[in-house]
Amino acid sequence: MASSRLRTQFFSDVIFNRGIFLSEVQLRRYSSHFVYTADSEKTTSNGTKSKMNMFQAINNALDIILKSDSKAIIFGEDVGFGGVFRCTLDLQKRYGKHRVFNTPLCEQGIIGFGIGAAVAGSTAIAEIQFADYIFPAFDQLVNEAAKYRYRSGNLFDCGKLTIRTPCGAVGHGGLYHSQSPEAYFAHTPGLKVVVPRGPIKAKGLLLGCIRDPDPCLILEPKVLYRAAVEQVPEADFQLPLGKADILIEGTDITLIGWGTQVHVLKEVATVLKDSYKVTAEVIDLVTILPWDVTTICKSVCKTGRVLVAHEAPMTSGFGAEIAATIQENCFLNLHAPVARVTGADTPFPCIFEPFYLPTKWRCLEEALKLLDY
Structure with a gap:
């Protein structure tokens, strides 16, 4: 002791x-923030693994979804060329502008569109460029997405909506690019909120979120995009939420x-x-x-x-x-x-x-x- x-x-x-x-x-x-240590846990996949950092693992997960689900679409600010952190790199080239496309700089519009697309049957994957800018979409997430199934008596839902957004400190982000807003959304029944610690978790949790029957918000610590590197299974696999x-x-x-x-x-x-x-x-x-x-x-x-x-x-x-x-x-x-x-x-x-x-x-x-x- x-x-x-x-x-x-x-x-x-x-x-x-x-x-x-x-x-x-x-x-x-x-006071260095952290030293990254790779995940040693076993995943559900025993197949081929590749060395990936976290943004590559996320890109791999999105590629799997676009390939396997013809109704999947990805949209957000600058996702067409790969996004600020390159998580959607080359996906528009592979799947076309009708499935991976840029949106106006309007977070409320991005999530509002995502809710409508999900209700209409699309597998909607939205990107908010920084978690700090998700607040203009707060009403859409809290009052619309989270309550859609409940208010319709389970006749309709937007469970095929997933929102990805980078969060947390990065070393030089300051007050508008470093926030961690998880607690705001944890107060909202009907949403699921997830935070991965590295590439394996990021891929498995993202695939789990996209296929979950409820709308999911996945907060990705941006400093891990390149700092976190692991041997990630190439195959499709999901990790449990909750x-x-x-x-x-x-x-x-x-x-x-x-x-x-x-x-x-x-x-x-x-x-x-x-x-x-x-x-x-x-x-x-x-x-x-x-x-x-x-x-x-x-x-x-x-x-x-x-x-x-x-x-x-x-x-x-x-x-x-x-x-x-x-x-x-x-x-x-x-x-x-x-x-x-x-x-x-x-x-x-x-x-x-x-x-x-x-x-x-x-x-x-x-x-x-x-x-x-």
Whole structure:
């Protein structure tokens, strides 16, 4: 078990130099957002695998859908030439402008069109260029797409609508290109919200979303598009929605995250094991809505301590829902209050991004507090 003395000494060495803050360059080095580690999990496919980064895996999934489903269409701003992050690269060349096409710069129109296309029978795959710009389409998603099946008494639905959008910090995005809006949509019955942690998950979850009977929003951490590289099955495969993944098993503390934050927490688990002889259980929530309450609560009842980390601001972030559910279901098993390490309740900064993000050092410090509680 970690001691207060060890924790204090560790952070004195890392953050301070005899009581004086380190230089900004040094602090950026110590506060590096994450180190990506490839997925080692087995998928449903045992066939040929290829080395792909995350945008290539997404492109591969979209190619599979366009090839196998003649009613599938892809649309959004600049998707015709591949999009800002190249996820739709060459798809228009292969399948034509009637199936992969650009739209006006109008997010409300993109989602409104997608709802209509899905209701009419198309497999509609919309791209919102950045998650920060999804808010003009908020009404269409929350009041129309999510409620279409319910308000028609199951006579009609837009379950063949999938919305892809890049989210999260990228190192230089600033306040309009770095947000993580998952909590806004987690409050909406009728939608499903998914966040992949790497190429294998991105491909399998995207295919799962497209074929799901409900409208799905898949938030893709943009910094992983090129940083994340794995051996991805070339064949068609789907991964389940609503099921969390236990990436590292442990008995002393549960660390919960999604998207990029999963890799931060895996680093924290390594430091805890190597430096403090503490075993941490690391869980990727994978699906924000619906989320896997059973897996989370089972882990918390085993460890008695839990930390939730996400890039979005703390107030009303999805970590609050997780904390409330754990308190309700696991209260007598807790050895310490549920901790959250998150972004600040401010607009996302640019040059001060290292201070805003829930880095491994911030998460480690909070984990040590839980262990000493």
